Amino acid sequence: MGRKKEVNYILVDDLCHIQCTAEEIAAILHISLATLKARIEEDTGEEYLEYLFKKRIVGKKSLLRKQWELAMRGDRTMLIWLGKQYLGQVERHEIGGIKDRPIQIERKIDFSDFSDEELAMLEKLGIGLQKRNGVK
Numbered sequence: 001m002g003r004k005k006e007v008n009y010i011l012v013d014d015l016c017h018i019q020c021t022a023e024e025i026a027a028i029l030h031i032s033l034a035t036l037k038a039r040i041e042e043d044t045g046e047e048y049l050e051y052l053f054k055k056r057i058v059g060k061k062s063l064l065r066k067q068w069e070l071a072m073r074g075d076r077t078m079l080i081w082l083g084k085q086y087l088g089q090v091e092r093h094e095i096g097g098i099k100d101r102p103i104q105i106e107r108k109i110d111f112s113d114f115s116d117e118e119l120a121m122l123e124k125l126g127i128g129l130q131k132r133n134g135v136k
Helices: 009-017 022-029 033-044 048-072 076-087 116-124
Strands: none
8 A cells, every 4th residue: 555645735725725726736736636635535524625615715815805905005997896896886888869769770681792593592481581671
């Protein structure tokens, strides 16, 4: 039976903080994913997914803290982004018609480049675009 390789949990935690996947962590530690899972569960008494989740949350909170600090120093981009994320703020792009009436959309298709066969096929399919668009 082989000797168990010691897992560097300081490194594992740091990798979780930067949102590495379990596969990436195992590769960096030069162990299999199955070994990583087993060792985390043996050494910590926690299910490996729960352990990784808790450690990733620490990284996410650190990132949010840095973003918040930037916003509080007046970074306009970060202020806008955080406002959208946490305050439900949105950018509105509104287009209006005349006197608050809906915009009328008119679609016209130019059939002048269609062959007689193509036009006949469209008519046969029941599309009837020739008559609707004034092409005879």
